[in-house]
Amino acid sequence: MDITTGERLKIARQRAGLSQRALAKKAGVGNATVSLIESDRINPSVSALKRILDAIAMPLSDFFAIDEKASEEKVFKAGSLTEIGRGGISFRQIGKDLSGRALQLLYETYQPGADTGKIMLRHEGEEAGFVISGRIELTIGSTLHILNAGDAYYFKSAEPHRFRNATARPAVIVSACTPPTF
Incomplete structure (x- = not known):
């Protein structure tokens, strides 16, 4: 069953x-x-949706798994990854329902000019990732970091953070978050 963001939010609320x-x-x-x-x-930005979901203690991954059955799949083909992104950002997650899981793994694509929103993200856990291609601006707290292909990051997710692609080419990141609270 393919339901809209609005329908999912109503169910979660x-x-x-x-x-x-x-x-x-x-x-x-x-x-x-x-x-x-x-x-x-209206279609909320990732950070706006995350802020709303934080108020009901629901990670994005659980939000986008509403009304989808948990899977015990072990191998995931490219077309079966769960899309949890919005507005110029694709977050393709391995698995649908991560409740009870310890790890969230994402294949992220940031289109030119895309960012996670003016309100910086904050959530429980830790996250790490590798920039596969392109260039990303990663702001952690008040510090801006410019990451190029081959660069990586690792930080506590409770620190305010924001990702932005300020270039004219897409940027790709492979990231992990534990626990899956994003």
């Missing part, structure tokens, strides 16, 4: 026992924002 107004307040966003997302009238 209802499972958490929250009204739209309560979720908006808890997430620090306007009441209309939750309503507009649930009605599929």
